[in-house]
Amino acid sequence: MSRTSSGHELVRDYIRQLDAALRGVPAAAARELMEQITAHLDDALPADADDAQVAAVLSRLGPPAELAADARRADARRADAGLPGAPAVARLRYRLARVRRRTWSVAGMIVVLTGIAAGYLSYFLTPGSLEFGGASGWWYPQDYSSAVTTTADGRSETTVPLRSGDRQGYFVTIDNPTGVTQTILGAAYGPDVPWDSPGSAVVQIAVSLPDRNIGRGGTSRSARFTLPGVIPPGQTRMVRVLWTSDICLAVGTVSIDTLALRVRVGWFTRTEIIPLGQAWAVTANRHARCT
Amino acid sequence: MTADGGLSELRRGVLGPCVLALLEVKSRFGLELVRDLASAGGLLTSDGTVYPLLSRLRDAGLVTSEWRENPGERARRYYSITEAGKRDLAAFRTEWDQFSATVAGVLNHTRLPSGAGEKGRLP
Numbered sequence: 001m002s003r004t005s006s007g008h009e010l011v012r013d014y015i016r017q018l019d020a021a022l023r024g025v026p027a028a029a030a031r032e033l034m035e036q037i038t039a040h041l042d043d044a045l046p047a048d049a050d051d052a053q054v055a056a057v058l059s060r061l062g063p064p065a066e067l068a069a070d071a072r073r074a075d076a077r078r079a080d081a082g083l084p085g086a087p088a089v090a091r092l093r094y095r096l097a098r099v100r101r102r103t104w105s106v107a108g109m110i111v112v113l114t115g116i117a118a119g120y121l122s123y124f125l126t127p128g129s130l131e132f133g134g135a136s137g138w139w140y141p142q143d144y145s146s147a148v149t150t151t152a153d154g155r156s157e158t159t160v161p162l163r164s165g166d167r168q169g170y171f172v173t174i175d176n177p178t179g180v181t182q183t184i185l186g187a188a189y190g191p192d193v194p195w196d197s198p199g200s201a202v203v204q205i206a207v208s209l210p211d212r213n214i215g216r217g218g219t220s221r222s223a224r225f226t227l228p229g230v231i232p233p234g235q236t237r238m239v240r241v242l243w244t245s246d247i248c249l250a251v252g253t254v255s256i257d258t259l260a261l262r263v264r265v266g267w268f269t270r271t272e273i274i275p276l277g278q279a280w281a282v283t284a285n286r287h288a289r290c291t
Numbered sequence: 292m293t294a295d296g297g298l299s300e301l302r303r304g305v306l307g308p309c310v311l312a313l314l315e316v317k318s319r320f321g322l323e324l325v326r327d328l329a330s331a332g333g334l335l336t337s338d339g340t341v342y343p344l345l346s347r348l349r350d351a352g353l354v355t356s357e358w359r360e361n362p363g364e365r366a367r368r369y370y371s372i373t374e375a376g377k378r379d380l381a382a383f384r385t386e387w388d389q390f391s392a393t394v395a396g397v398l399n400h401t402r403l404p405s406g407a408g409e410k411g412r413l414p
Contacts, residue, residue: 029346036368037339039321040325062340067337067339067342067343071343071346
């Protein structure tokens with residue numbers, strides 16, 4: 001816009017002085033005046049104007065300090081609520097123009113920090129669930145030696161007799177396919193949680209400590225267990241699920257094909273429902289003892 | 292108050308309505324408006340005064356501005372009068388007629404006969 005006039009030394013001096021004089025005038029008003037003055041000079045001065053012409057135009061424009069004082073006065077007059085005819089939009093624009101740069105930058109900073117917090121939230125809220133790792137078995141020898149596996153409709157179920165009053169349970173390998181560490185806190189209970197426990201209401205969850213054999217997809221009966229159990233990104237742990245079978249089943253089967261866990265991810269604790277790929281079932285015959 | 296100070300205050304006061312009156316005829320860009328005001332003679336103490344005034348009129352809703360580009364020329368900000376501006380101007384015209392008549396009446400009545408003009412004052 002200022003391709004003609006701003007090349008002139010006198011004009012540059014004038015603009016510099018005006019810029020300095022406008023300190024303290026609200027930023028938007030100062031910017032607007034600067035734009036008006038440069039446009040005025042561009043229009044008033046031919047490209048080949050000599051010093052005398054430039055000096056004459058600048059002197060008619062008035063001293064920068066006086067112009068700035070005018071702008072300040074105009075701004076003060078706008079500040080008087082004496083603008084009965086002013087539409088609401090104009091009043092709002094005026095108020096916004098008086099907001100200082102520092103205030104804008106503080107507001108900007110708040111926006112950025114909120115954005116970072118939101119990013120953190122979504123980073124820890126969006127990662128997927130833990131997954132069944134592929135290896136599994138009944139935990140107690142008397143169960144896995146008597147387990148019967150059946151497959152129907154592409155769904156396999158391994159069934160053991162109910163040993164009422166005893167502890168029974170299974171283990172599964174659990175993968176963490178996500179990019180964030182997930183910490184298993186225990187079993188999840190609640191109306192929305194599919195816990196078909198064939199035994200006590202309380203199910204005991206334990207997670208293995210790091211074990212090379214498990215990491216390679218195998219299982220290890222020598223693994224040590226703990227709770228809460230941490231599964232770092234991309235790693236696999238063995239999860240043991242035990243209960244005391246103390247329900248009274250006349251004839252029937254209770255099968256479990258999901259594992260519902262309380263899991264902490266970042267700041268958040270959530271329920272993850274993990275499909276197990278197969279069902280674990282206990283079945284009772286007519287000789288089962290009811291307590 | 293010096294005579295000059297009084298006049299420049301007066302100029303400042305009537306410049307707004309004069310700008311509105313020029314814009315009522317047609318929309319103009321900055322320099323165009325400055326030149327038309329200057330050619331009226333004695334209205335402008337300095338050209339720059341017009342710009343803060345334009346911003347103030349715009350904020351008061353009496354004037355709007357928009358960028359226009361005429362073929363072969365650079366884009367310029369053109370100022371136009373609004374309906375509110377027209378009402379404001381009409382009101383000022385009525386008041387000004389009365390005001391200037393009153394001022395003229397007072398000034399002429401109190402003018403002393405020949406020789407003492409420069410010392411004229413209200414009795």
